[in-house]
Amino acid sequence: MRLAFVAIGILASCSRSKPAPQAEPVAAAPVAMPEQIGQPGSTNLAPLAGLPHELDDESAHRPAVKVTVEKLFTALKDKGITLATQHQVLASAAAASYCQLGVTPDTIGIAVCEYPSHEAAIAGRKMMDSRFSKLVPDAVREINGATLVTIANASQHVAVRDQILTTFRTL
Amino acid sequence: MRMRNRLLGSALAAATALTPSVSMASSHREAPFITKNPKVDGTDFYMFRSYETAPSDRSGYTTLIANYQPLQDTYGGPNYFNLDPDALYEIHIDNDGDGIEDLTFQFDFDLNLANNGTGVELPIGGKNINIPLQVAGSLTNPNDAHQNVLESYTLGVVRGPRRASAATLATNLSDNTTKFAKPYDNAGTKTIANYDTYSAKFIYNFDVPGCTPTGVAAGTHGRVFVGQRQEGFAVNLGEVFDLVNFRVSALGINTPATSADLTGAADQGRNIVSDKGVTSLAIEVPTSCLVKDAQHPIIAGWTTASMRQARVLNPTATFKNPSREGGPWVQVSRLGMILVNEIVIGIKDKDKFNGSEPKDDAQFADYVTNPSLPTLVEVVYGATGALAPTTYPRADLVAAFLNGVPTVNKMSDTLFEAVRLNTAVPATPPASQNPLGAATCFDAPVDNAHGPALNLAKAGCDPAGFPNGRRPGDDTVDIALRVAMGFLLDQNHAPIRGAPLVDGAAVTAANFNNAFPYLKSPQLESP
Numbered sequence: 001m002r003l004a005f006v007a008i009g010i011l012a013s014c015s016r017s018k019p020a021p022q023a024e025p026v027a028a029a030p031v032a033m034p035e036q037i038g039q040p041g042s043t044n045l046a047p048l049a050g051l052p053h054e055l056d057d058e059s060a061h062r063p064a065v066k067v068t069v070e071k072l073f074t075a076l077k078d079k080g081i082t083l084a085t086q087h088q089v090l091a092s093a094a095a096a097s098y099c100q101l102g103v104t105p106d107t108i109g110i111a112v113c114e115y116p117s118h119e120a121a122i123a124g125r126k127m128m129d130s131r132f133s134k135l136v137p138d139a140v141r142e143i144n145g146a147t148l149v150t151i152a153n154a155s156q157h158v159a160v161r162d163q164i165l166t167t168f169r170t171l
Numbered sequence: 172m173r174m175r176n177r178l179l180g181s182a183l184a185a186a187t188a189l190t191p192s193v194s195m196a197s198s199h200r201e202a203p204f205i206t207k208n209p210k211v212d213g214t215d216f217y218m219f220r221s222y223e224t225a226p227s228d229r230s231g232y233t234t235l236i237a238n239y240q241p242l243q244d245t246y247g248g249p250n251y252f253n254l255d256p257d258a259l260y261e262i263h264i265d266n267d268g269d270g271i272e273d274l275t276f277q278f279d280f281d282l283n284l285a286n287n288g289t290g291v292e293l294p295i296g297g298k299n300i301n302i303p304l305q306v307a308g309s310l311t312n313p314n315d316a317h318q319n320v321l322e323s324y325t326l327g328v329v330r331g332p333r334r335a336s337a338a339t340l341a342t343n344l345s346d347n348t349t350k351f352a353k354p355y356d357n358a359g360t361k362t363i364a365n366y367d368t369y370s371a372k373f374i375y376n377f378d379v380p381g382c383t384p385t386g387v388a389a390g391t392h393g394r395v396f397v398g399q400r401q402e403g404f405a406v407n408l409g410e411v412f413d414l415v416n417f418r419v420s421a422l423g424i425n426t427p428a429t430s431a432d433l434t435g436a437a438d439q440g441r442n443i444v445s446d447k448g449v450t451s452l453a454i455e456v457p458t459s460c461l462v463k464d465a466q467h468p469i470i471a472g473w474t475t476a477s478m479r480q481a482r483v484l485n486p487t488a489t490f491k492n493p494s495r496e497g498g499p500w501v502q503v504s505r506l507g508m509i510l511v512n513e514i515v516i517g518i519k520d521k522d523k524f525n526g527s528e529p530k531d532d533a534q535f536a537d538y539v540t541n542p543s544l545p546t547l548v549e550v551v552y553g554a555t556g557a558l559a560p561t562t563y564p565r566a567d568l569v570a571a572f573l574n575g576v577p578t579v580n581k582m583s584d585t586l587f588e589a590v591r592l593n594t595a596v597p598a599t600p601p602a603s604q605n606p607l608g609a610a611t612c613f614d615a616p617v618d619n620a621h622g623p624a625l626n627l628a629k630a631g632c633d634p635a636g637f638p639n640g641r642r643p644g645d646d647t648v649d650i651a652l653r654v655a656m657g658f659l660l661d662q663n664h665a666p667i668r669g670a671p672l673v674d675g676a677a678v679t680a681a682n683f684n685n686a687f688p689y690l691k692s693p694q695l696e697s698p
Binding site for chain 1: 552553555557664666672
């Protein structure tokens with residue numbers, strides 16, 4: 001109603017000409033935002049809306065693997081390799097079933113992906129080596145059973161990278 | 172799951188926030204409210220030193236183009252895409268770096284029926300009947316006798332804050348009036364046989380009121396054109412995020428053939444807006460009329476559209492008065508740098524941003540210093556080893572989007588979002604333009620404390636391009652994607668800073684004309 005009174009007052013001096021200077025607009029009372037309708041624009045980001053569901057789905061359907069994400073990260077912690085951040089990432093990008101990404105304080109990336117089988121892990125590595133070589137040119141990948149680890153941004157930290165790989169192999 | 176940390180939480184929140192706003196282009200239908208008002212939906216803003224050389228040297232001029240009303244198709248008839256006669260379209264220039272406009276160009280549109288408001292009529296059974304279409308025959312000239320609906324505008328100039336003083340109207344030097352005609356949209360070859368020839372007749376000369384230009388060729392004037400153009404923007408970020416749609420098959424790989432390659436060729440045929448039209452408000456102004464003085468050659472520009480605060484629908488609508496508007500102007504659309512309100516500003520603040528002024532941009536600073544897009548990229552591509560930048564706040568993005576790059580186009584320490592152009596940098600001829608613009612002029616920084624090192628001798632360096640202004644041929648999406656992922660940061664804090672990220676929708680200077688208004692005629696085929 002407040003808006004209606006404001007509108008009536010304004011329209012009393014309504015004009016189609018566009019004079020300056022103007023008073024500052026009067027703030028309208030809060031109203032509910034209408035629901036979005038209509039066609040999307042030139043291209044859309046609708047797939048992103050499904051990202052939380054995708055991640056939850058991948059988390060709920062982890063395969064049984066010898067070397068789990070948790071097992072590797074725990075082993076690395078025991079070796080003194082700590083992580084600054086650690087979180088789930090989209091496994092389908094690696095054609096995997098489930099993945100997590102850990103990043104050390106030195107910004108070494110450790111992506112660990114679990115696959116349904118050893119063969120699937122090999123196929124996943126082949127696909128990433130081909131498709132994402134320009135995205136992460138220094139990536140080093142290794143497979144243990146049905147688990148694939150990718151180490152990135154470690155060119156300046158070769159010793160740490162080798163320690164991660166050695167630890168991974170022994171699990 | 173114990174691993175979900177704050178990083179992922181924020182990314183998921185950002186992804187969820189994108190749900191109701193699924194459109195994507197530079198700024199096409201980017202905010203909830205603007206989707207209800209497509210006529211005032213600003214989509215792109217270009218600002219660059221003119222590089223037209225024939226028939227006259229235009230190097231003393233700067234071209235400003237504001238695009239509105241996106242996604243136009245030829246089947247948009249019979250009313251097509253007139254601009255809103257009850258709105259005010261503006262291009263603002265700040266030439267002292269305080270985030271407040273010093274010069275505003277106002278476009279004020281009007282729609283009228285031919286024959287002094289009667290419209291074109293045909294004798295039918297002894298009665299004169301008003302025709303239902305906007306044209307009654309083919310069109311060749313402005314104010315053609317076959318045109319039933321005539322669209323025109325005035326071009327006003329305001330100095331200082333946009334609402335502090337009245338606009339001084341520019342004179343149309345073709346007829347010494349203050350009216351400029353807008354061409355009819357490209358309805359097809361039967362209506363307009365040659366749209367290039369037809370629309371060129373609507374390029375008008377004018378002089379900027381209150382300015383005696385310097386540095387321009389003798390006998391030349393400013394120019395203005397408003398009309399339908401071919402969409403110049405190219406984007407395909409939705410495809411970049413198509414990995415979300417991937418499924419793991421029995422063999423472990425199921426890569427959709429339709430997906431764009433994030434590090435593939437710049438042009439993967441992914442520009443799905445290339446067959447659309449847009450309405451351009453283009454002016455070419457003596458650069459000397461835009462800058463503060465010769466010692467301050469950097470300007471900041473942006474476009475806005477405003478509507479009257481109140482609208483009452485007329486229950487007995489007429490052509491001229493389907494509604495009545497009144498009250499102060501309320502800004503409903505704002506556009507400077509690309510993609511800011513699309514993928515930087517959170518959805519809860521998108522309408523607020525559209526109504527805001529640059530001087531108040533500190534309220535949006537967190538969206539720039541702590542952006543969600545890089546984290547989304549990491550969540551989607553992190554399994555491959557792709558890492559988002561790890562340094563916060565992102566001072567590099569503040570420089571690129573809010574402050575200008577030091578020694579290139581930084582005006583002041585005031586943070587505000589706008590396109591910044593150093594007009595002292597000469598224009599690059601179109602054949603030599605690099606779509607990656609001035610972004611190609613930086614060496615990798617040794618560390619973030621010192622920032623990226625400007626290297627004008629670097630191969631491919633094109634300092635006259637984005638983010639130093641914006642030309643039609645600048646591939647701003649690829650540049651913005653790379654900058655977001657840390658191109659201006661050091662390797663240690665931005666591991667994929669050097670990755671040649673693309674969205675697969677390329678744009679180059681070759682996609683445009685080499686003369687004002689640069690954007691090509693709409694090539695919208697008749698059904």
